[in-house]
Amino acid sequence: MLNHYLPVLIFIVVALVVGVVPLLMGASLGPHKPDSEKLSPYECGFEAFEDARVKFDVRYYLVAILFILFDLEIAFLFPWAVVFDQIGMMGFLAMMIFLAILVVGFIYEWKKGALEWE
Amino acid sequence: MIITTILFYLFSAILLGSATAVITARNPVYASLFLVLAFFNAAALFILLGAEFLGLILILVYVGAVMVLFLFVVMMLDINLTRLKEGFLSYLPLGLAIAILGVLELAVVFWTSPLGHIPAPGPIPANADNTRALGVLLYTHYLYPFEIAAVILLVAIIAAIALTLRRRQGTKTQSIDAQMAVRAKDRISLVNLRRPEQ
Numbered sequence: 001m002l003n004h005y006l007p008v009l010i011f012i013v014v015a016l017v018v019g020v021v022p023l024l025m026g027a028s029l030g031p032h033k034p035d036s037e038k039l040s041p042y043e044c045g046f047e048a049f050e051d052a053r054v055k056f057d058v059r060y061y062l063v064a065i066l067f068i069l070f071d072l073e074i075a076f077l078f079p080w081a082v083v084f085d086q087i088g089m090m091g092f093l094a095m096m097i098f099l100a101i102l103v104v105g106f107i108y109e110w111k112k113g114a115l116e117w118e
Numbered sequence: 119m120i121i122t123t124i125l126f127y128l129f130s131a132i133l134l135g136s137a138t139a140v141i142t143a144r145n146p147v148y149a150s151l152f153l154v155l156a157f158f159n160a161a162a163l164f165i166l167l168g169a170e171f172l173g174l175i176l177i178l179v180y181v182g183a184v185m186v187l188f189l190f191v192v193m194m195l196d197i198n199l200t201r202l203k204e205g206f207l208s209y210l211p212l213g214l215a216i217a218i219l220g221v222l223e224l225a226v227v228f229w230t231s232p233l234g235h236i237p238a239p240g241p242i243p244a245n246a247d248n249t250r251a252l253g254v255l256l257y258t259h260y261l262y263p264f265e266i267a268a269v270i271l272l273v274a275i276i277a278a279i280a281l282t283l284r285r286r287q288g289t290k291t292q293s294i295d296a297q298m299a300v301r302a303k304d305r306i307s308l309v310n311l312r313r314p315e316q
Contacts, residue, residue: 002122002165002166002168005165005170054194056195058282058284059282059284061187061191062282064186064187065187065274066275066278068179068187069271069274069275071178071179071182071183072179076267078175078249079171079250079253079257080253080256080257082247082250083249083250083253083257086253087253087254087258090258091258094257094261094264095257097265097268098264101265101268101269101271102268102271105271105272105275105276106275108275109275109279112279114283
């Protein structure tokens with residue numbers, strides 16, 4: 001089984017090399033003449049006024065967490081589809097109940113307007 | 119099999135190193151990126167064990183969704199680190215007590231249960247199919263916990279909506295269905311302006 005993953009491992013190694021070697025070449029071959037002006041932060045000519053972090057609307061978080069919940073639901077569908085020929089009617093009905101419970105949640109969030117962006 | 123052993127130690131070493139970096143990194147953004155690296159290496163360990171489904175789901179759900187959310191919150195949120203560190207010394211005794219308690223609990227679990235004496239996994243059979251085995255168990259033997267998982271997901275959906283959904287007053291939005299349903303006679307009324315006869 002593991003030899004099926006050899007191409008993936010080779011991909012990871014190649015991706016690491018492609019990502020790291022240019023940085024190393026840039027750091028080692030390029031000229032280094034730092035001075036205080038070069039190293040100071042630059043923001044359109046101004047000194048930076050404030051931190052980049054601000055309070056943001058909690059609705060972004062709501063959209064993200066709804067995405068995660070339905071992502072988890074999909075994760076349960078993969079093994080179900082693989083063993084669909086073995087589990088029979090019982091397994092089919094189990095998944096239908098599972099999906100029905102989550103559709104209740106989906107209808108709730110739709111009707112509540114959680115998917116709308118005022 | 120020597121290559122698998124080398125890969126196991128490589129991935130484990132990176133996993134331990136990045137997990138240490140998660141709790142020692144000063145910048146929370148770096149800490150969550152190190153956590154992503156730790157998840158990737160844990161997924162690689164799962165795949166080395168033959169649990170390919172678990173490994174890929176770890177990447178899909180944790181790296182693809184949960185860590186993106188963490189990173190998003192950490193990067194955007196208004197966290198003042200100096201103010202967070204102010205009460206460090208006063209919280210230290212309580213934190214140490216909880217840490218010692220946690221270590222003791224883990225030690226008790228490992229010493230008294232068969233969890234500490236699991237034999238090393240043998241070589242993976244050539245026709246082993248992790249996804250299939252998991253599916254057969256989950257949809258026959260563990261049907262009830264599976265449905266409970268659905269209910270927990272439902273609770274999470276409703277809780278997230280109930281906690282965060284606020285209708286903001288005074289926003290200007292289009293109401294598309296009302297705009298599409300309007301008829302000409304609702305908008306235009308013809309008024310007869312002829313001067314009355316004298």
